[in-house]
Structure formats: C-alpha cells, structure tokens
Amino acid sequence: MKISVCTTNYNCAHALDRHLQSVFEQLEPFDFEYIVVDNRSRDMSWKILHEWATTHPNMTLLSKRCTMGEGREIAFHHSSANHIMILDTDVVYSNLLRRLTTTYFERFADLSVQSIYCGIFPRQQWIQAGGRRSLNTNEDVDLWMRVLKLGRMRWYPVPVGENLKEASAWGKADYMSGRYSKNERVLRLIRREWDLFKTRKVQRTDIQALMTANMIDLALASSLNLWPQHRIPQSFVEHAVEFVHDLKKTLAAESQRD
Numbered sequence: 001m002k003i004s005v006c007t008t009n010y011n012c013a014h015a016l017d018r019h020l021q022s023v024f025e026q027l028e029p030f031d032f033e034y035i036v037v038d039n040r041s042r043d044m045s046w047k048i049l050h051e052w053a054t055t056h057p058n059m060t061l062l063s064k065r066c067t068m069g070e071g072r073e074i075a076f077h078h079s080s081a082n083h084i085m086i087l088d089t090d091v092v093y094s095n096l097l098r099r100l101t102t103t104y105f106e107r108f109a110d111l112s113v114q115s116i117y118c119g120i121f122p123r124q125q126w127i128q129a130g131g132r133r134s135l136n137t138n139e140d141v142d143l144w145m146r147v148l149k150l151g152r153m154r155w156y157p158v159p160v161g162e163n164l165k166e167a168s169a170w171g172k173a174d175y176m177s178g179r180y181s182k183n184e185r186v187l188r189l190i191r192r193e194w195d196l197f198k199t200r201k202v203q204r205t206d207i208q209a210l211m212t213a214n215m216i217d218l219a220l221a222s223s224l225n226l227w228p229q230h231r232i233p234q235s236f237v238e239h240a241v242e243f244v245h246d247l248k249k250t251l252a253a254e255s256q257r258d
Contacts, residue, residue: 003032003101003120004079008071009049009089010039011179015164016048022093022161024056030101035060035078036089037071043179067191069132069139076131083109084126086119086140093117093161096220100160103218108154112147113216114140116159125152136188137172137195141202148210155211158221176250185250193243 005023009016023034034056038046040063053061060078064071076084085101087093097118104113104120112121119140129146132139147153163170169177175188196203217224 002081003027003030003083003085004076004081005032005034005085005087006072006075006079007035007087007089008037008039008066008068008075009041009045011041011043011045012089013041013044013048015090015092016045018092018164019089020048020052023087023097026093026095026098027101029098032085033058033060033079033081035062035075037062037064037066037074039068039071040065042181067134067136067139069135069142072139073132073134076126079123082123084121084123086121088117088163090165091117091161091163096158096160099220100156100158100218103220107218108216110152111154111216112144112152113154113156114144115156115218117161117163121147122152125150133198135195135198136174137192138199138202139195141207142199145202145205145207145210148214154214154216156216156218156220157211157225158218186247189243189246189250 005027012019020034036049036059038049038061046063049061053059062074062078064074066074072086100115100118101120110122112125113119125147126143128150129143132143135142144153165174166177169175172192175185175192180188215224
C-alpha cells in the first residue's frame with residue numbers, strides 16, 4: 001500500500017526534527033510520501049524542512065501563505081497515494097502510529113479513521129467529501145462531518161504521539177501559542193471567530209455523541225476514553241462574552257510582555 005502524509009507547518013522548529021524523525025521511523029515499513037506546506041515560517045522551520053527534503057527523496061516541501069485547511073488541501077493535490085494520512089508537525093509520534101497504520105490496512109482500509117493526532121482517509125472519500133476548507137479552527141471537524149454523511153467516518157480516541165504545544169494553547173486557545181507574535185495572536189483570535197461562524201452548524205452539533213456512536217476499537221490500548229473535545233454549547237451572548245474576555249486577556253498578556 002502507499003500512503004501520502006499531508007501536513008502543514010508554521011513556526012514549529014522546536015519540534016520539527018523530533019517530529020520528522022518519529023514519522024520516518026514509524027512509517028519506514030510502508031511505502032509513503034511526506035508532503036508539507038510551510039506557511040512562511042519565521043523561525044528555523046524552513047531550514048530544517050529543506051535539509052530533510054534534500055536527504056529524503058519521498059519528501060515534498062512547499063511554501064505558501066495559507067490557513068491550515070488550505071495548506072492540507074494543497075498538500076493533497078500534490079499527493080499520489082490511495083490513502084491520505086494527516087499528521088501534525090508539533091507532535092512526536094510513538095510506535096502506536098506504526099501499529100495504527102498496520103491495523104488500519106488490515107481491518108479498516110475502506111473507512112476514514114481518526115485517532116488523536118492522526119487521521120487516515122481513502123482518497124476517494126476525501127474527494128467525495130470535498131476535502132479541507134480554508135479554516136484554522138474546526139478545519140478537521142468540518143471534514144469529519146462531511147465524511148460522516150457518506151457513512152464512512154470512524155473515531156479511535158487513542159493518542160498516537162505526544163503534542164509538544166504549550167498546554168495553555170490547546171484547542172480553541174491555539175492563538176495563545178508562543179509561536180505567534182503579538183499581532184498574530186490578535187489576528188488569529190479574530191480569525192478563530194470567523195472560522196467558528198463559518199462552521200456554526202458544526203458548533204451546534206453534538207459531536208461527542210456522534211463520535212461515541214461511530215467509535216471503533218483497534219485494540220492498541222488497554223481502554224478507550226471519550227474524545228477530548230471539551231465542547232460546551234453556548235448562546236450567542238455567552239460566546240460574545242467569551243470572545244471579549246479572550247481578547248482582553250490577549251492584549252493584557254502582550255502589554256505585560258512589552
């Protein structure tokens with residue numbers, strides 16, 4: 001089988017070497033290509049990625065200013081395999097990635113399966129669902145819901161690696177990551193709100209219930225837990241208050257740094 005790893009990167013130099021080493025080590029038994037779109041990183045990311053690309057013929061490096069969703073769709077259009085694997089460049093993958101991939105092709109290769117930090121999608125299902133839209137927030141969930149409508153989406157709530165992002169910047173709080181400058185944090189917070197508006201149907205969906213109803217067990221871990229979505233339904237007023245609070249917190253944090 002062949003796998004196209006499609007991913008994006010922005011200012012993840014702190015994790016890139018470990019990430020790449022883990023991915024190429026764990027996927028070594030498979031015929032795979034690694035395609036990454038760098039979002040014009042301002043740290044040492046490009047240098048690291050370029051060095052890897054020059055020594056790994058199965059790696060394709062692209063550069064474009066883009067959202068995460070757009071970047072992964074660009075990577076997809078440069079891919080060639082019948083299965084697409086989505087990974088994150090700030091995650092260091094364990095041998096669970098190899099075991100997940102092996103089990104997937106043995107038992108679930110006709111389905112789209114999302115574990116924590118890794119999703120595998122048959123190419124035709126990706127195309128039928130319409131691929132990734134230009135989003136930073138909910139870009140993954142947005143596609144999951146469209147694949148689910150095809151009856152082919154399944155979830156396996158087991159982490160297959162370690163996310164090196166600051167705990168304070170997980171999920172909706174990504175805009176607080178130290179990877180971003182002061183102006184970028186504010187812009188990304190505003191962009192988050194736009195993405196949430198664009199995916200408002202997803203926001204009104206009980207995603208946890210859908211995941212639980214469509215969960216599979218690959219028997220790679222001793223037990224399965226609920227997917228760590230932490231999504232709490234909010235009214236328009238509650239969400240607006242949260243946004244104002246987040247904006248004030250962001251501006252206050254940057255003022256203290258100055």
